[in-house]
Each structure stands twice: as structure tokens, then as C-alpha cells.
Amino acid sequence: MLSLLGLLTGLLLLIVLTMRGVNLFILAPLCALLVAVTNGIPFWQVAGQSDFVHGYMNGFASFVSSWFLMFLLGSLFGKLMEHTGAADAVALAIINKLGKGHAVAAVVLACAVLTYGGVSVFVVAFSAYPMAVSLFKDANLPRRFIPAALGLGSVTFTMTSAGSPEIQNWIPIQYLKTSPYAGWEVSVVVAIFMAALGYGLLKKMINKAVDQGEHFIGRDSDPVVGERALPHPLLGIIPLIVVLLLSNLLHHSLQQAALIVALAAGVLCLYLLNRRFVQNLDKALNDGVTGALLAIGNTAAVVGFGSVAKLTPAFDQIVHAVVALPGPELLGAAVAVSVIAGVTGSASGGQVIALPEIAPTYLERGVDAEQLHRVVAISSGALDSLPHNGYVVTTIRAICGESHHNAYWPVAVVTVLVPLFGTLLAIVLFQWI
Template structure:
């Protein structure tokens, strides 16, 4: 019981502190320490037994090891797009062709194309943010909705859909023997519903905010508004296509490491094509490098909390309880994956923990592997985006420089509520049709 109180208390505290804007380098390890103490886990690595420091730093360091180069190159790509004026050029071209009323749609589509093309959701936010900032500025839209717009195009109807090359759609394959296109017909229906519903809600929220007097507000550190000559819009689009093409081409061969090749190709092509438009290249590189460190550090701090939480007896008991829930097997699997993803703050982490237990249990019960694959994928992408989720923290704080208290709630409506509705709909399709 003490372990359960500690786990839930620490999770609530982490969410509250995150929403209040506390430094995650302090709040995440403190909340993880609470979990360890209430679970009777040793704090220091005095013996070979499991301990708080090894568990927390193991999760922290493993995330940095796996993702630092991608974060660095992604940050460089985004900052260089901004510095040379390519992001402004693309944004103005979109506005001139589609009109300012479609600025939000342009950002969503850009994120969706990159995500479905194999670019990690973390890197999509880095890459598209400069263009999103310019579009929101030209259309005079409240900038606190930029994180929600980026997230909606990245982690909802694309990330967990059939055919997506994102890891959330590939982890189930090794446990279920399925393909990335498992249950593609139902997945297509859900993706369309989520895309339409989310886009309508996003536009409604922005219109309500504008009606209340909100508008775009410039800040220190934004690109300066000058009459300098901008490059041709194609010079901004071509590097994006380079990233997309290289990521798609090398995905099967290099897996996650394909992003290093893709982003490096994007950065080099951006430098070559727009070299004469760079005036403060040294400053841009320094700013991007620092931003990458802050972004990956914030995310790794939360990953460390999840690593400690997984070791607590309460977490193991919760997984066991969800595995034996009465009712339809697909509903049980959906609840188990959703809750675990919420506790760990990670869609992929929730799948990795739940699938070794869920897969054999439900396959033996006669559940369709294709249906289970799609349920696991979609359910992992709902409660995972609670305030302490690494992607949420990185996008809101490190990339968009916003505050959780103003930027998180629109994001939550689009990345928690909409996917949950999609999950309910696909459960209905599988169970009753």
C-alpha cells in the first residue's frame, strides 16, 4: 500500500510541478526519489542490489545516448532554417497561395508528412517550428497554440496509424508477428476521424482565443522582422524533402540511426543551398547546440522517473491487476497499455513494458493479432502525453519556449482526448462489427 501511495503521489506531484513550471532537473529526480523511498528501494549503489541512483541515471543516460545526435542535428536544422530566412520564405509562400486562414493546416500537414515519412516526432517539432512561428506571426495567431498544432500533426492520426514507420507502430510486430499495416482498414477510418475532429477543435480553440483578444506577441530571441532579401521558397522545401527522403530510404537498413543520416543531409543541403543568406551562422550553431542540450536533458530527466517507477512493487502489481481485468480482451489490453504509458510518460515505453505480458496472454485467448496490434498502438498514444511526457516537455518548453499552464491544455485536448475517442471508436469497430 505504501508503494502505491508513493507512486501515485509522486506522479501527481510531478504533473503538478511540471504544470507550475518547476525545473525538471530538480522535480523529476525528487519525485523519483519519493517512489524509491516508499518502495523500500535502496538509494545508493552500496551493494549490487537495485537502487535509486543506478535506476534513475541508467534511464537518463540511456536516453541521452540513444537520442543526443538526433536532438543536436534536429535543433541545428530548425535554427538554420530560421537563420537563413528559408522558414519565412516557405511561410510567406504558403500564405500567398492558400491564404492566412490555412496557416494552421499548413503546419499540421507539414508535421504529418514528416512523421509518416519516418522522421521522429521529436525531430519533426524541431524542423517545423521555425515555419510554424512565421506562419502564426503572419496570420496573427496566438503563439501558445503552436505546441498543440505541432503535436496534433505528429503524435495523433499519423504516429499510430497503419503503415506509419514510427516506433509506436513497429514495436508490436516483434511480439505479435504482424506487419506495420495491421488492421489498416479500421486504422484508416480512425485516422480520418481523428484528423477531422482534431483540426476542427484546434481551429475552434484558436478562434475563441482571438475573440477574447489574444494575438501573436513577439518575444526576445524571435527572428528579427527586417526587409532583408529572402531565399526562394524551394530552398526551404528542398532540405525538408532531403530529410524525408533519406529517412525513408535508410529506415529499414539503419532503423533509428537513419535519422542521423537524414538530418545531417538536411543540414548540409540547407547550408549549401542558402549559404549566402547566412549572416550569423556561428551564433545560430551555438544557440542550436545549447537548445539541444536543454531539450534532451529535460526529456531524459522524465525518462529517469519512469525508470524508477517501473521498479516499484506498486507498478508491478498494477500491471498484474490490469492483465486479469474481466471483460473483453481488447478492452483490457487498451486499458493496460494506456495506463502504463501514462505512468511512464512514454508511448513506446508503455508498449515495451506491457507487450511481453499482454501479447501471450491475449493471443492464447484467441484475440486477433492484427486487432491487438492496432489497439496497442493507438492506446499507447493517448495517456502518454500527460504533462510530464518527454515529447510534451521538449515541445512546449525547449522548442516553443512556452509555459505548460497556457500551452498544455490545448495540446491535451488534441493528443489525449482525441486519441481516446479514436480508441473507443476502433474498439467498437472490432467488438461489434
């Protein structure tokens, strides 16, 4: 009982204090230490026992060593898209095509194109935010819904879909020996469902707020769109296509390294096509490196928390209870991954911790690896978006300048509730195949 209480208390503190703005690099290990103390885990190495320091750092370091190059190249790709103006050009092309009367749809679609093209979800939010402010201002829509619009296009139906070059779609490959387009038939249906449901719910929330008198309120710090020359939209779209094609074409021969090659080729292609629009290459590269370090560091910090939680008796009890759930095997896998992603506040971190524990069990039971891959990917993008999630904190506070109180609940509807329904739909469809 004390083990479970300590684990839940550590998680609750992690969520609450993250919402209050405490730095994750400090907060995550302190909360993990609380979990360790309440579970009798020694601070330093003791013969025959796991300890806090090695447990936390092994989780932190293993995540960094496995995914640093993907984070780095994804961040460089995104920053070059931003600094060359290619991201703005693609977003503006979508906006001009849809018209300013469809402000919310334009923001969501712009984010979806960039995310599915391989731009890191963190960078997508930075790139699309100026466009979102301009559109919401012209449509006089409450700006507190901008984080939800960015999240719907970035971390739901695109991030975990078949073929996506985002790491949430690639982590299961090393454990299940599948491909990035595993379960693509069901994935297409689920992606369309999630996009439609999320958009419908977001529009309903916005319309209700407008009916109650809410409107756009400008700020002196609002970015201004259109003050610089932009490349042709095709010069931004071509590198996105290069990343998509290479990551899928090279998968069979290079496996996980295919994503590294694809992102590197995308960075090179993007620079060669748009180099005359680069105003400060050193700044673009430095921003990309800094962004990658912060993104992977925040994620790894919470993965370290999850690694300590994994050492507790309560964690084993939770995993065994979930694996023994009645009903479809895929449902148990989805619950396990989603819960652990919620504990770590990270879809990728949840997968890295959960898959070594549950993948062998479900494969031995005869669960199809491709079906398991797709359900794991989709379900990891649900409870991961609790308030302490790195993307949620960064997007709401750092990018959009909002508070959790004003902006989180719309974000939760489209990034937690919608993926949960998407996961259930995927399980149902796989049962029929």
C-alpha cells in the same frame, strides 16, 4: 497500499512541480527517490535487491544510448531547416496556398508537413511559431491557442502514423520486428479522423473564445516574419522527401539504423541545397547539438523516474491488472502503454518501459504484431501529453510564452483527447480486418 500511494504521490508531485517550472533534471530524480523510499527500495546497491541509483541511471542511460543519434540528427536537421529559412519557406508556401483566412489550418498543416518529413517535434514548434503569431495576429485570434495548433500538427496524427520518421513510430520495431509502415491501412483512416476531429474541436474552442470577446494581444517580443531572403519551397521539401524515402526503403536491410542514415542524408541534402542561405553554420550546429541534449535529457530524466516506478510492487499490480482487462487484447495493450506514457510524461519513454513488459505477453496470445505496433504508437501519444510532458512544457512556456493556466486545456483537448479517440478507432478497425 503504501506502494501505490507512494507511486501516485511521486507522479502527482512530478506533474504539479513541472507546471510550476521546476527543472526536470532535478525534479525527476527527487520524485523517483520519493517513490523508492515509500516502496522500501534501498538507495544504494544491496545484495539481491534493486536499488534507486542503479534503477534510475539504468533507465536514463539506456534511453540515451538507444536514441541519442536519432535525437541529434533530427535536431540538426530541424535547426538547419530553421537557419537556412527552408522551414519558413515551406510554411509560407502552405500559408499562401490556403490564404490567411485559414490561419489555424495553415499552422496545423505546416507543422504536419515538417513533422512527417522528419523534423523533431521540438524543433517544429520553434520553426512554426513565428508564422503562427503572424497568422493569428492578421486573423485577430487569441494567441493562447497557438500551442494547441502547433501540437495538433506535430504530436498527433503525424507523429504516430505509419511511415513517420519520428521515433515514436520506430521504437516498437525493435520489440515487435515490424516495419515503420505497420498497419498502414488503418493508420491512414485514423490519421484523417484525428486531424479532422482535432481541427474541428480547436476551431470550436477558438470561435467560442472570440464570441466571448477574446482577441489577439501583441507583445514587443513577437517575432517578425519576412525580414530575410528565403530559399524556394522546393529546396525545403526535397530534404523532407529524402528522409521519408530512405527511412522506409532502407528499413528491411538496416532496421533501426535506417532512420540514422535517412536523417544524416537529409542533413547533408539540406545543407548542399541551401548552403548559400546559411548565415552562421557554427551557430546552427551548436543550436542543434544543444537542442538534442536538452530534448533527450529531459525525456531520459522522466524515463529514469519510470524505471524506478517499474521496480515497485504497485507497478507490477498495475501491469497485471491492465493485461487482464476484459475485451480486445489490443485494448489492454493500449491502456498499458498510455498509462505508462502518462507516468513518464513521454510517448517514447512510455514505449521503452512498457513494450519489454507487455509485448511478449500479447504476441504469445496471438496478437498480430503489426496491429500491436500501430495501436502502441497511437496510444503512446495520448496521456503522454499531461502537463509534465517535455514538449508541452517547452511549447507552452519557452516557445509561446504562455502559462499552463491559459494554454494547457486546449492543448489537452487536441493532444490527449483526440489521440484517445484515435486509439479506440484503430482498435475497432483492426477487429474488423
